[in-house]
Amino acid sequence: MMLVIDKPAGLPVHRGPQAKGRVIPVLTDHLDALRFGLPRRPEAAHRLDKDTSGCLVLGRHPRAMAQLNQMFRDGRVGKTYWAVVEGEPAEEEGLIDFALAKLSPDRGWWMKTDPAGLPSQTCYRVLGRGRLDGAPLAWLALEPLTGRTHQLRVHCAASGWPIRGDEIYGTAPRSGGPGLHLHAHELILPLYPKREPIRVAAPAPPHLHAALAACGWAPGETFPKP
Template sequence: MTIADQPANSREEPPVPLLYRDAMMLVIDKPAGLPIHRGPQAKRRVIPVLTDHLDALRFGLPRRPEAAHRLDKDTSGCLVLGRHPRAMTELNQLFRDGRIGKSYWAIVEGGPAEDEGLIDLALGKQSPERGWWMKVDPAGLPSQTRYTVRGRSAGLAWLELEPLTGRTHQLRVHCAASGWPMLGDEIYGSAPREGGPGLQLHARAITVPLYRKRDPVHVEAPPPDHMHEALRSCGWA
């Protein structure tokens, strides 16, 4: 049975929104602004990170769950957690093999001329000093993103994005390099460092073919509050 938007039952409210739970994995709705790990920026300031909450997501198991993939700090939405080592091994293999379907919603400035298409631009690191910041680089790693325009308004477009590869900041760099940066992107767009609208990128849905004799698990996350205004202007209801 395919599972979409199915909340997991639990006696206590989880520390982050829980979208799905079974014996192998959890899918949470990661809030925008919550880093997954305590990286260099989180170490310099006392800010919460996802790993602070993992003990509360054990749900009776002896081990804490682990994130099976990454989402940027400012990206909200579906994040898969493996509940034990065997689950992590299987999930990691599915991600490596490209068998997990991922769909993102984004609001971009301007927008593509065509209503659908493929962005095929190799990506590499900007420089050692820039850490994870990326750029289009013909000598970099092959990177592909499929896009569909879901709606438009004056100066904005609502895109559904499907990353066919999993490079760091891939969706943000691909959109910016195509001439339509994401609204609220402080690195690759025009958003100010302070007081901006927040990054308009949301991991809307994920499809995980984890079980051989069952349909893939499909989970969707509702868009975050800070994207509602722009989404509505582009036709979302």
């Protein structure tokens, strides 16, 4: 019914308006190679930002897509992201609760906190703390309870600890930065009613290794700490 791939950072899932007139590689260019005998190529069942790496679910046929789409809409898929943030959350865990709205009509998908916006909630847990180049960092597990555009990035920035490498909401330069330190680490999918949920985790990509190690991560560590 599905495939789960480890999407690299920097690869858009779909060809958006910004790619018009330019040759920009996108994930959909490669999906025909993942048919594995089926007449149609698989399609993405949910979204990941271009600069976010990690687990992406593909539905292999229309019936699977309908079931997966409904699971994501109903919030029945468990999602855990790893992020390295600049700064130090005061608490070891908590709930970020900021409504979100578009920043402005001419800023595309850029978002802002706005009491009049859509309700948006993210649970966070500190997995480690450390310093890199003299600056404090924290390694977080983020669980979005809603699915707003750029939710994790805006929520972290609005909390006072932007995600490392965030060129829009953080302090990273527009070019030459360390890359967005946000990784779709784990998915838990209750695909079959009478079986245990399927749990899939993607290893941390290389551009996160130095910052994660500074916060106590050990190379090869895959599943979240309990």
